[in-house]
Amino acid sequence: MSLYKVHFKWKNKEIQLTARKLDLTHPYFVSIKDIVFPEKSSLIINPAQEDILKDFGEADHVMIPFQTVLLIEEYPEEKRGDKVRQFKILEDKKGEGK
Template identity: 30%
Template sequence: MASEPVYKVIFQNGNQVFEVFARQIYQSDMWGFIEIEEFVFGERSQIVVDPSEEKLKNEFAGVKRSYIPLQAVIRIDEVEKEGAAKVSENTAREGNVASFPFPGANLPQPSED
C-alpha cells in the first residue's frame, strides 16, 4: 500500500517566510486561496528543540485547515517525508519574493488641468 503523500509548502506572511509540511493541499472553493490540512511536524525524539519549529507548532496548534492566498505561495513540493518546519525572516530589501501586482496599482493619476 502506498503511503500518503507529504507536501512542503513555502509561503510568505508579512516579512516572514513559512515552510510547513502537510498531508492535504488543494485549491480552495474560496477564490484566490489554497487550503492546507493535516499539518505534519517532526517527532520530539531528539533532545535538541528547534525554536522555529516549536513556534510554528504552537501557531498551528488546533488549526484544522489554513487558507493561504495564492499570491503568498512561493513553492509547493511533494516530498518523500516531512522535515523540520521553519519560519525565517525575509531579509532581502528588494528580494525576489514580492506580491503579485493587482490591477490599478500603478495607474497614473489624472491631472487637474
C-alpha cells in the same frame, strides 16, 4: 500517499508547512489540511519550529492566500523504520586458553 511541503510568507518570515492534504480549488486560497509536524526531540529545541507550532499547531484547516505562496513540493510519504539498530557483540577471544 503524498506529503506536500508548502513554503509561504507569514509575518515577514518564510514558513514551511508539511501536510497530507492540499486543495487548490479555492479561488484565492491554498487550503492545507492534515498538517504534519516533526516529532518533538527533548534534546534539540528549534525556535523556528516552536513558533510554527504556536501559530498552526492546533489548526485542523489552514487557508493561506495564493499571493503568499512561494513554492509547493510533493513527496512520497516514506515509512520510517525503527530508530534503534541492532548490533552484534564481539567477544574478546585473546584470553581463551590461558
